[in-house]
Amino acid sequence: MVLESALGWYQGRIGLYDKQSWETTVEQRILQGLSYTPRKTAKPKTEFIDVDLVRGSTFPKAKPHSGxxxxxxxxVARIIFIPxxxxxxIHxxxxxxxxAxxxxxxxxxxxxxxxxxxxHHEGVIKEVPVFEVLVPAAVLVMLSVIHSQIVCTRHTGISSPTHTNRSLEVRSCR
Structure with a gap:
C-alpha cells in the first residue's frame, strides 16, 4: 500500500511536467465547476509537436529547454557529482x-x-566480480539520465509543478 501511494505520488508529479500553463488553468476551472469555454473552430497546425483538440483549440506540448x-x-554530471x-x-x-x-x-x-x-589480493577479486560494482553504478547513471530528460521539459511559469505551495512544503528537509 505504501509503495502504491509512493508510485502514485511520483506519477502525478512527473505528469505535471508535460502540461502547459493554460492546461492547468482549464483543469482547475473544470474542477471548480466552471465548464463554459468559448468554442472556436481551428484547423490543426502541423508545426506543433503533438496536436490535441480541446474543444476546438490546438496547443503545443511542453518542449524541453535543451536537447x-x-x-x-x-x-550524468548530476549523479557523478551528487554531493x-x-x-x-531535493528540488x-x-x-x-x-x-535514498x-x-x-x-x-x-x-x-x-x-x-x-x-x-591485487586474489581472494577479493575471485569472490567479488567487478560487475557487482559496475552494474549498480550503470543503473544509477541510467536512472539519473532518464529522470533528467523527464524534468527538462519543466517551464518556469507559475503553474510549474515546482512552484506549487504543497510541493514546497513537502520538499523541505527538516
Missing amino acids: LWLAGLYG FYFHWW ETSCAGFF ILSMYCSIFFCGAILVTYR
Whole structure:
C-alpha cells in the first residue's frame, strides 16, 4: 500500500511536467465547476509537436529547454557529482528520494573503493566480480539520465509543478 501511494505520488508529479500553463488553468476551472469555454473552430497546425483538440483549440506540448544529449550529460554530471547537486535532487524529487539515491551512491562508491584498494589480493577479486560494482553504478547513471530528460521539459511559469505551495512544503528537509 505504501509503495502504491509512493508510485502514485511520483506519477502525478512527473505528469505535471508535460502540461502547459493554460492546461492547468482549464483543469482547475473544470474542477471548480466552471465548464463554459468559448468554442472556436481551428484547423490543426502541423508545426506543433503533438496536436490535441480541446474543444476546438490546438496547443503545443511542453518542449524541453535543451536537447536530449545535453539533458543526458546533465544527468550524468548530476549523479557523478551528487554531493554538489543536492539542492537540485531535493528540488526535483524529495528529501527522502535524495537520501535514498545518496545512500545508493555512497554504497557503490564504497564498494568500488574497496575493490580498487584490494585489487591485487586474489581472494577479493575471485569472490567479488567487478560487475557487482559496475552494474549498480550503470543503473544509477541510467536512472539519473532518464529522470533528467523527464524534468527538462519543466517551464518556469507559475503553474510549474515546482512552484506549487504543497510541493514546497513537502520538499523541505527538516
